[in-house]
Amino acid sequence: MVDEILTIVLDGAIYASWLFIVALGLTFVFGVLKILNIAHGGIYALGAYSTATLVPIFYSLGMPEQLVILAMLVSALAVAIVITPIMERGILRRFYGQDEVLIVLVTYAIYLVLEDVQKLIWGMNSLYVSEPRELLGALEFGSLYYVGYDLALIGLAIFCGLFLWFVLNKTQSGKIVLAVIHNPEISGCMGVNINKVYLAAFFIGAFLAALAGSFTAPLISVQVGISVAVVIESFAVVIIGGLGSIPGAVIGALIIGMARAACVHKLPEAEIFIMYFCMAGMLIFKPKGLFQGAQARKI
Amino acid sequence: MSKQSLLRAENVNKSFGAVVAANNININIDKGEKVSLIGSNGAGKTTFMNMVTGYLKPDTGHIYLKNEEITQLDPRIITQKGISRSFQIPQIFEPMTAWENLLIALGTSQKKHSYFKNARSKENGDFIDEILNRFALNEFAHRQVSELPGGVRKLLDIAMALVRKPDILLLDEPTSGVGAEEKYPLMDTIAKALSGQGLTVIFVEHDMDIVQNYSDRIIAFYQGAVIADGNGSTVLNDSNVKKYVTGKTEVKAKL
């Protein structure tokens, strides 16, 4: 009984960590640019693919095993560096200030393009990079057995969340970003380079998506179609937490992670739609999510 | 309480946090009165107006229209019961023409709708032309309203509120945002358009000359409370009103 609860909690936490890193980027981009980015899932997949490519190269160069994490970080960074100028500068910038739903559609189009780009570059075969997962050994307590790498993901998620929170609230540039979130027009008038802030914010969002992909790659078989579920799952998280809210993403990811883990162990039939169910329930009872204040409407 | 009481507020209170926006307000307005609400910004005029139209709900107290309580009703229902309003910033349908704006106002006032009959019928058109005429808006009828000058937009906003033939018309700062030399012509057009219908008009206004010329009763607000209520000269000569509302600030420095 206790074991079962512990399993659900730990499984849920691992799942939530992964989901949180994806959703953090999504919610941050929405907060700053007011774009709900469907292509976020595509960037995630690119992160996974680039890790699946880079890590074997890294090993073949005879580099020390422990530094493989570095290779994973570099692959995520590379994806963000390539994708940000194309997406933000090249396409999305034309649509700033337009209807939110229209921009969602544009990101949907980009998502479609990214799907085939993955196929063109990496083909239809599955790629495997399970080596990094063996790096941290395993932990056993009682009848429970956990891979250290999986548990470390929880640490990575906490680090990402705290780091972004710290940058936003405690640094000069973070405060500028907060000002832009609050009112882009006035910030622009005060001399803030809005375009630069948007570019930087999009870069951070893209990096987080790619990072989640990179660190998930050792857990899964990297193949065509891994992004499609991520889109809806990360949407569900930010909808539950409230669009643009970091604490909201934490809670949203935990709710979905735990609900899903509970379903896997207790009610496997419900596994697929439990998160949609959470999302629909939240929208019905608290449409703006848990962490978004009501906006005043002025006459 | 007079027999003809049209609108009555009883012990109405409203606070936003520590700010008292309505402090035990008691007002009774009879049919046909032209009442202006005065007071500095934040004195509670607009809050009062928003409570009467249902945009805000009072914390305590009651509001009656024709002796029927309307305190907790939504703006839409209150509008249907006979209170229409205009807005400080005209709330009009920007990409449409003035004529289409009035067509929509007319449509919302009709009880029965056909879903398969074209709204641009001759009888609707005749009605709209008459309204346009009354507000001297004919020449602007087929222009997109987002391109119209401020005063015209104000007039259209009021005309739309009037289509439904309300018992009470609330005008929120009808002359704000309009050049000084246009204020009187605008008020004249409004007064002419509203005349002869026995309509009850309540309006918020900052220009004391306009207040004196166009209303027969003035209610002065200060910090959420009514500090004076009566005919023009009584209220404007009231010492509190002079002190808190109409008092001139002394200029102490030059640019």
Add this chain to the structure above:
Amino acid sequence: MSEKLYNNLLFQSIFLMSFLILVGLLIPNWLVFVITKAIAYGLVGLGIITLMRGGLVSFGQGFVFGIGGYTAGLLGTQAGLTDAMLLLFVSFLFTGLVGLIIAPLLARYRDIFFAMLSLAFSMVLYGILIKIDAIGGSDGFVLPESTYFGIKPSSEYADYVLYVVAIIMTGFISILLRYYYDSTPGLIALAVRENELRVEYLGSSAFNVAVLNFTIAAGLGGMGGALNGIALGHIDPEFTYWTTSGEFVFISILAGYLSVPAVFLAALLLELVRSFSGRYFPDTWQLILGLFLILSIIFIPSGIGSFFKQFFDRLKKSK
């Protein structure tokens, strides 16, 4: 007199419908099939532009598309009902009813929240459908061949007969919708799109507008789903998936909310791009579709319908 006739909506529509029915005899079978599918998608798009006229965009029309498709499919396999016209009509009514039931829940929301809640509904349905093995789970199931007034057309004409039925039923629905758009309630919906607060202060309910439009959109989406299922002869949970819903949104944005025929043109464009790139570039049709989408949003932001409107306005002026 004759000029009046040419300007008559009913006359124009019947002329266009007859023309399309005749053209159907001359074009190859695959194109007949593509147009039928475009009509199915166009019906869903028509539902979304009805919502758009009231200021809402649904990102979950796969929900009603799926309900319509499964309604037609289950009536066919379980109840032995194979008359295509009846199936289309019943799916229209039933899905409209479902729409009417959930509309009050959705009608409180606006913008992205409306889009996301409708998406959530469609994904819940998807999650349920892939788990019900009795109706094929994620594989779906095959529909029985359609009949028309008790007659089963020979296989070489089956596509054409469905095409004719689709054109006639859709044509009359489009006429009714055009009347609704130009009626007083239709105009009030446009007003809600521009300034909901003012509509409330004029005494009309934005909520009621949203409920009505969502119900209409549901009925249309259901009929589109049924038509798509009958045309394919197969139905599966993919009907309700979010990527399908995305295509519907694309059709309505490409068309814009001004013109009814533009919606079907947009749907046809999408189907043509899809079938051409599917045939010649099977591995990259999503890439082509995505680029087509981005370019059309950049170059025709207010939709094909705005071209139509400008064209007809100019035509009227030149007269």
